[in-house]
Amino acid sequence: MERNPLYSASGIDLTEEERGIVAEEFPRMVAAFEPTLAHVHAPGLAMGVVVNGELVHIHVAGKRNLAADAPVAADTVFRIASMTKSFGALAILQLRDAGLLELDHPAARYVPELAGLAYPSADSPPVTIRRLLTMQAGLPQDDPWADRQIAQDDEWLSDFLRRGIPWSNPPGVTFEYSNLGYMILGRVIAAVSGQSAQAYINANILAPLGMTDTVWAPAQAPPERLAWGYDWLDGRHHALELLPSNHDGAVFAGLFTTLADLSKWITLFNRAWPPGGEAESSILQPGSLREMQQIWSPYPPALVRNAAGIGLRAKLSGYGYGLSMTQNEHTLVVGHSGGLPGFGSNMQWATNRSLGIIALANVTYAGVGRICGQVFEQLTDRLHKNSACFSVPSITPPLTTAREGVNRLLERWDDAVADALFADNFFLDLDRAHWQQELLELSERHGALREAGAFRAENWLRGSWRMQGERGWCDIWLSLAPTHPPAIQELEVTSVLPPTEAGRHSMEALARLISRPTRRELDRLRAADSDRTALWRQIGIAHQLLGPCSVGELLGGDGATEIRMRLVGAYGNGDVEIHCDARCRVACLRFMRFTDEN
Numbered sequence: 001m002e003r004n005p006l007y008s009a010s011g012i013d014l015t016e017e018e019r020g021i022v023a024e025e026f027p028r029m030v031a032a033f034e035p036t037l038a039h040v041h042a043p044g045l046a047m048g049v050v051v052n053g054e055l056v057h058i059h060v061a062g063k064r065n066l067a068a069d070a071p072v073a074a075d076t077v078f079r080i081a082s083m084t085k086s087f088g089a090l091a092i093l094q095l096r097d098a099g100l101l102e103l104d105h106p107a108a109r110y111v112p113e114l115a116g117l118a119y120p121s122a123d124s125p126p127v128t129i130r131r132l133l134t135m136q137a138g139l140p141q142d143d144p145w146a147d148r149q150i151a152q153d154d155e156w157l158s159d160f161l162r163r164g165i166p167w168s169n170p171p172g173v174t175f176e177y178s179n180l181g182y183m184i185l186g187r188v189i190a191a192v193s194g195q196s197a198q199a200y201i202n203a204n205i206l207a208p209l210g211m212t213d214t215v216w217a218p219a220q221a222p223p224e225r226l227a228w229g230y231d232w233l234d235g236r237h238h239a240l241e242l243l244p245s246n247h248d249g250a251v252f253a254g255l256f257t258t259l260a261d262l263s264k265w266i267t268l269f270n271r272a273w274p275p276g277g278e279a280e281s282s283i284l285q286p287g288s289l290r291e292m293q294q295i296w297s298p299y300p301p302a303l304v305r306n307a308a309g310i311g312l313r314a315k316l317s318g319y320g321y322g323l324s325m326t327q328n329e330h331t332l333v334v335g336h337s338g339g340l341p342g343f344g345s346n347m348q349w350a351t352n353r354s355l356g357i358i359a360l361a362n363v364t365y366a367g368v369g370r371i372c373g374q375v376f377e378q379l380t381d382r383l384h385k386n387s388a389c390f391s392v393p394s395i396t397p398p399l400t401t402a403r404e405g406v407n408r409l410l411e412r413w414d415d416a417v418a419d420a421l422f423a424d425n426f427f428l429d430l431d432r433a434h435w436q437q438e439l440l441e442l443s444e445r446h447g448a449l450r451e452a453g454a455f456r457a458e459n460w461l462r463g464s465w466r467m468q469g470e471r472g473w474c475d476i477w478l479s480l481a482p483t484h485p486p487a488i489q490e491l492e493v494t495s496v497l498p499p500t501e502a503g504r505h506s507m508e509a510l511a512r513l514i515s516r517p518t519r520r521e522l523d524r525l526r527a528a529d530s531d532r533t534a535l536w537r538q539i540g541i542a543h544q545l546l547g548p549c550s551v552g553e554l555l556g557g558d559g560a561t562e563i564r565m566r567l568v569g570a571y572g573n574g575d576v577e578i579h580c581d582a583r584c585r586v587a588c589l590r591f592m593r594f595t596d597e598n
Contacts, residue, residue, distance in 0.1 A: 012273055013052045013354050018383055022051055022355070025382060029375040030059045033359065036371050041232035042344075042363040044072035048259040050349070050356040053270070055263035064227040064362065066237055074259060077213060077221040078360035079229065079242070080345045081253045081338030085182050086265075086292070088251030089133055089322025091189050091201050093288045100192050103130040110191040111184055113161035120167040127171050129188060132181040133321040134297040139178035140168040146179035147340050150253055151243040157183060175297040175319055182322075183249025190248045197248040208283055209264050214257040217244035221256055227362045229342015240342040253340055259358055266349045266356035269293060269334065273351045276394065292321040293334045293351065328377050330384040337369035346372040350380055396460045398486040402478055403455060403465060406491065410439055410449050410467060423487040442495060446471050461486055472497040472559070497559035502584035507551050507565055510578065510586065514539055514567065515548040527585040538589060545594045547571040560584065564592075572596045
């Protein structure tokens with residue numbers, strides 16, 4: 001395939017400054033695990049942070065084997081349970097890319113035991129490979145039951161499938177986590193490849209990646225390095241039998257591995273980002289690796305607080321192909337947890353930085369995933385705050401041409417420049433005379449405008465920048481059309497003026513009111529026709545979340561009737577939009593977000 005040189009992207013390796021931040025945060029990350037592991041009575045833990053493709057920070061604690069009084073080491077081999085699913089999913093993608101199967105084929109084409117399935121409704125679509133990958137096959141959630149099936153053989157699985165499957169939903173309706181679905185995918189791998197699923201993954205994934213410590217059965221791991229699994233019951237630890245992974249379906253949960261080997265796995269997925277800057281991979285092409293890391297099956301929506309417990313945000317999460325995704329404030333985080341009797345584990349990585357975390361523990365369902373998520377979010381938040389450039393998309397030549405052209409028009413209108421710059425829809429949506437008048441008024445309102453700060457690319461054809469004026473500034477956003485060459489199809493210019501003296505006094509009064517709420521001060525600040533009850537409620541919430549606060553950065557508005565600003569508080573920050581009457585009294589306000597930055 002011919003590559004267009006316009007669309008190359010920079011890498012996502014951490015800078016030396018960012019690596020220093022990770023090193024500084026690591027002790028706090030380690031400390032965050034201690035109370036949880038003590039609560040679940042985990043005998044041992046291995047935790048590591050992967051930076052730029054290397055396992056650079058390792059913490060080990062406790063015992064891998066209580067009977068032998070053997071400590072956990074950096075190379076201890078733990079069972080990783082459902083983290084195995086991503087290996088099975090990658091094997092399916094390898095076979096798809098080789099042209100040996102299609103994701104939308106019915107699974108029964110490759111697993112004939114499914115041909116006799118009785119579907120739950122007349123309009124049920126078939127169980128396809130894609131629906132198995134994304135947990136939308138309609139199969140019931142089966143964690144406790146499936147945990148005990150890891151050591152069954154292939155004939156057991158065949159007999160089980162021939163007897164039929166009960167349904168929780170018709171296929172294709174919604175997400176529901178199914179281990180059985182990945183057992184079936186193991187049979188697909190075996191049928192298509194002509195060898196057992198375990199043998200295929202060993203030869204085509206583990207060996208090429210150099211994952212030499214990753215095995216399917218406890219007997220395959222060096223006994224002096226193997227972590228034993230435990231339950232905590234009646235005030236003491238109980239050692240559990242380490243069941244082998246005996247059938248093709250073991251791709252749902254069968255692998256044992258180490259921190260070092262999992263760092264190679266994380267790096268494989270990290271290196272698929274950003275699009276356009278990919279390094280070639282002999283395991284799976286970067287586009288397919290990114291395909292695995294997309295939300296194909298969304299989880300139910302949720303509102304969550306951040307790690308500091310301040311503010312609410314929508315949590316966008318879902319399942320891809322053997323991997324889970326969560327959209328944090330600054331990055332898409334990818335990974336998976338694992339839990340079986342005796343073990344609990346988690347791996348996570350960012351898609352906009354070469355950064356990941358792994359935690360492995362040897363007690364049933366150790367719950368390390370919640371802690372990994374918390375400390376990883378805190379780490380990426382700090383990196384975002386301290387980094388001048390946190391993995392932004394490349395600024396392509398078409399974006400540069402468009403920005404330079406708009407800046408020329410802001411300085412002086414030129415029909416020839418406009419004709420070359422805008423797509424054919426542009427002046428049909430708003431005519432040329434109105435645009436010319438709008439840009440002229442901006443110059444009159446703000447004075448001479450000059451570019452300030454970096455261009456912020458959203459992708460290769462969309463972005464924004466700021467033009468600073470003698471009075472206030474303009475925020476400019478544009479989107480390019482799918483023309484050749486790309487031309488501007490949409491342009492938004494937001495004018496921001498500093499607050500008037502009366503507006504500044506209202507901002508300062510609002511900060512004082514939030515710092516120390518009284519109804520008397522509220523009545524002095526609010527407009528006569530405002531909703532007093534609603535304003536008082538919002539002031540009370542802001543007081544609880546911010547504490548004593550002061551006026552911070554101006555964010556937008558015309559300086560008189562509308563002002564958007566940041567309040568800097570003792571407990572965190574809040575971005576607020578204020579609408580004022582003609583006397584600059586507060587008519588209504590809206591808090592856009594709260595953060596724990598302070």
